[in-house]
Amino acid sequence: MATRRYARTLTLLIILAPLALAVHAGPVQSRVCRAALGLGQASARMAYLEVFFQGGTPYQTQLAAVAGNVANAAAEIRAAEAEMPAVYQTTGRREAVRMILADLDRFDPGQYRPEHGQNRLWNIAQRYRQTLSVTINTARVDTRRSEGTCSSYMLNACFHYGYATIASAVRAQDPGGYSWALGGMRQAIDAGLSIAMDGPQQWDNRYKQCCAFGTEAAWAPIRRINNTTPYSTFANLEGHLRQLAFEAELPPGACSGGPPPDDDPPDRTVPCNEVAEQGGDQPERVTVRVGSARSVTFWYETWTKKDRMLVRYNGLVVHDTGCVGEKRTVRLDLSGFDDELSVEVIPNCAGESDTKWEFRVDCPGMGH
Numbered sequence: 001m002a003t004r005r006y007a008r009t010l011t012l013l014i015i016l017a018p019l020a021l022a023v024h025a026g027p028v029q030s031r032v033c034r035a036a037l038g039l040g041q042a043s044a045r046m047a048y049l050e051v052f053f054q055g056g057t058p059y060q061t062q063l064a065a066v067a068g069n070v071a072n073a074a075a076e077i078r079a080a081e082a083e084m085p086a087v088y089q090t091t092g093r094r095e096a097v098r099m100i101l102a103d104l105d106r107f108d109p110g111q112y113r114p115e116h117g118q119n120r121l122w123n124i125a126q127r128y129r130q131t132l133s134v135t136i137n138t139a140r141v142d143t144r145r146s147e148g149t150c151s152s153y154m155l156n157a158c159f160h161y162g163y164a165t166i167a168s169a170v171r172a173q174d175p176g177g178y179s180w181a182l183g184g185m186r187q188a189i190d191a192g193l194s195i196a197m198d199g200p201q202q203w204d205n206r207y208k209q210c211c212a213f214g215t216e217a218a219w220a221p222i223r224r225i226n227n228t229t230p231y232s233t234f235a236n237l238e239g240h241l242r243q244l245a246f247e248a249e250l251p252p253g254a255c256s257g258g259p260p261p262d263d264d265p266p267d268r269t270v271p272c273n274e275v276a277e278q279g280g281d282q283p284e285r286v287t288v289r290v291g292s293a294r295s296v297t298f299w300y301e302t303w304t305k306k307d308r309m310l311v312r313y314n315g316l317v318v319h320d321t322g323c324v325g326e327k328r329t330v331r332l333d334l335s336g337f338d339d340e341l342s343v344e345v346i347p348n349c350a351g352e353s354d355t356k357w358e359f360r361v362d363c364p365g366m367g368h
Contacts, residue, residue: 029151029212030246031080032132033158035073037238039125040162040181042069046109046117047177051170066109070121074104077128087136092314092338096131100124122159129155134316135209146316150211153192154245160185161222161241165234175227182225189219197250212248219244269340272296272363276343279307279357284345286359293363294334296341300359301327306350307357313341323349 045052045066052062081097103124109117132152135145164181171178193199196213221237222244269287270276276286290296300309304325311319313334318341321328334341347355 026246026249027083028080029154029248030242031076031083032151032155033242033245035076035080035128036125036155036158037162037241038069038073038076039121040159040164041166042066042073042109042162043118043121043125043159044163044166044177044181045069046112046114046121048166048170048174049114051173055170063109066117067107070104070107070109074101077101077104088134090314090338093131093134096127100128100131125155125159144312144316148191148195149209150192150196150213150248153188153195154213156188157185157192157222158241158245160188161234161238164225165231165238168229168231168234171227179227182227185225186223189223193219196248198248210250212250214244214248218248272361272366275358275360277358279345279347279355281347281353281355283347286343286345287340288343288361289340290334290361290363291339291366293366295364296332296334297329297362298332298359299329299362300357302355302357303327305348305352305355307355308346308349309357309359310344310346311341312344314338 042065045062049059049062053059077097078101107120107124112120129152130146132155133146133148135147135149136143137145160181160183164178164185167174167178167181192213193216195209196211197208198212198215199208200216222241225233225237267284267286268276269289271289272291272293276288298311298319300321302309302321302325306323306325307321308323309319309321310317311332313332318332318334319330323346341361343359343361345357345359347357
């Protein structure tokens with residue numbers, strides 16, 4: 001397993017590091033933006049229920065608009081997930097998205113106080129953003145890495161745009177809320193352009209990803225929005241934003257290489273509280289069934305000849321021992337829904353031979 005490596009790399013000579021593969025633009029990213037626009041508008045409508053009521057809009061009319069935004073957002077997320085590349089569809093991610101959709105389906109705006117409904121929708125949007133914040137690069141130790149991607153920054157840009165659209169209508173009553181939305185939108189746009197292959201090349205190219213976000217010129221009308229931009233401009237530019245998210249594409253020849261390989265099967269599987277022992281000179285991946293445990297103890301011993309162990313959960317590295325010859329116990333808190341973790345052992349990481357190693361994952365409440 002440890003011998004197979006893949007990385008998407010740039011044909012542009014100015015970028016030296018391997019590129020992380022991230023969710024591409026097109027239908028998926030467009031759906032993500034549409035969902036975020038709806039959630040942003042719904043969150044702002046909840047925040048300003050009383051303001052709009054004092055302006056003559058009945059509560060029921062506003063609550064119906066919130067419910068419509070939320071229903072549309074859920075539909076767009078379902079459509080995005082139907083087109084999501086299979087390589088991102090881990091068990092943990094699917095479960096996280098399932099719970100997000102369940103929360104949206106049962107969201108009843110009439111059951112929340114305005115500030116609670118506003119915060120609830122913001123929280124749901126950020127949970128979905130986290131599911132999009134994963135890059136894959138098998139040329140690095142942490143194959144799956146939790147970090148910002150074009151799609152996660154697109155979500156934040158579109159959410160804040162949606163919020164600012166509604167806030168622009170009541171800017172005089174709450175200039176702070178409008179400024180917050182504008183600031184969040186600009187920050188997300190700048191972050192997306194900084195990592196995207198179609199973004200400015202004069203930015204720090206070490207952090208470029210194999211993804212598209214839209215060109216700087218395409219984003220220019222959105223970035224020109226300021227503290228005096230009227231509601232009508234937001235409404236007119238929303239179509240441009242949706243089209244931008246759909247049409248963003250990688251420059252020709254920007255990335256090279258084939259698709260990521262399928263995950264290799266583990267070399268063996270052990271239950272919790274059982275020692276995986278007498279390892280030798282061959283790289284090995286061991287799966288440990290942790291059940292519903294969300295806090296485990298990882299004990300390992302590599303003796304004098306150095307080895308390295310990587311503990312992965314929910315597709316991400318949660319502990320890296322480093323290249324060591326030692327005996328140690330560490331506590332690992334697991335955030336996700338998978339019922340197993342894996343331990344990848346890289347023996348003789350210091351160039352030695354004839355090593356041995358062992359480890360054990362202890363799960364509370366589970367017998368040997």
